[in-house]
Amino acid sequence: MKGLCVLVTDACSGVGWAISRLLADRGCHVVGVAGNEEPIEFPGILYQCPPHDAGRMADMLRAIREKYPIDAIVNTTGLNVPAPLGEVSLTDLYDVFDRNVRTALQVTQALQDNMRVRRTGRIVNVCHHGWWGQASESTAYAVASAALAACTRAWALELAEAGVTVNAVLAGPVETEDFRERHPLGSDAEKQALAQLPLGRLGAAEEVAGVVAFLLQRESAFMTGQVIAVDGGAGLRRPML
Template sequence: MSSRTFLVTGASKGIGRAVAEQLAAEGHKVVGIARQAERGDFPGELVALDLGDAQRSAAGLAELAARYAFDGLVNNVGLVKPQALGNIDLASFDEVMQVNLHPAILATQALLPGMRERGWGRVVNISSLTILGIAQRTAYAAAKAALVSFTRGWALELAQTGITVNAVAPGPTETELFRAGNPPGSAGEAAYLAAVPMGRLGQPHEIASAVSFLLAERSGFITGQTLYVDGGASIGKAAF
């Protein structure tokens, strides 16, 4: 397997951190982006950049693209603000859409010229099981559904360039953020588990495994696809 260089956004914890660790373990070079870059044990270079600021993001991404010959990108950074329909305010809605979508566009645009020139590239967008429907996630689910649309459209545009574009849609995953709102034994945890036929939460390394598969050279004939990694939650409820 050739050693590649990958950029991972939202890389300091959760799924992004697991992806970085997986790729590094496979011998790849990883550059991560996070709002804060204080963790000294990151398996690669961790760059502090607030991807919610479009102007600074564009400048920072251009600088990284000039420093590294990136072979691929994992668009993982995201923001969720649960709100019931009657309480949705447009400022929060716009912020969720912006943070989930703008960095994906900017990062892909920054890396695209180099990948085109080299005739090889991988883009993986991190979507979510919530695109199939969940209460109080109007903005987040819409943004993650848009990432699936991005995936399909970009895959078509780049189909003959050697660059593939795919998405991974995780189900409930045991990250720090998930546990902050759903402690073990809580009603929130029980509600999520009830929707997963396997009866357990996903682990970040299991999501990272799917991302790694789509980034690999052997996956070059897969493009425009969304892979659900959700313990069966996207296919229905198991009958017991």
């Protein structure tokens, strides 16, 4: 995978940050997209754009497409607004869907043509395990993650003839700042989250990044349309269909 030019969304926080660092360490040219306004020492080229601004994002993606030969895209989800069912606002639902699905669609639409022309490419969507029912108060995030997983299969079918693979990584509870904000150390919320995990611990962002990196390698070229769980075994509690 050395020398691949990979675009990573939400590249400066959580799992996206771990993915960016791992890919750079393995010799990839990383083009990051993030909304962070604070300066950061990014391991590649960083473009900053408010994720809710589709117009500015379109301009940014046009500039990226003209300047960089993107070989792979990693779409990471970036917004969760937990709320009980009766308190989910339509505004939050639309915002979460926009941030996690519209962004992935817009990025992939803008960059997939070059992959088609070269007849090779990789797309990896990082989804949240909540859409399998392992997270409470996650209606909006579950809807967005389920939609992104569905996009994965639809895009895999559409792009297969062009030699482009599309897979998803279903990430379970991961030790990030966002997780800790909602699950303080030693809190009941943390205990409830851990109780869902047969492995009995949180995942590390680097563990999710490692699976993403595998899906960008030559050895994964015969895989497409797959949703791979990296969730500490949480999916084992879901009844087999």
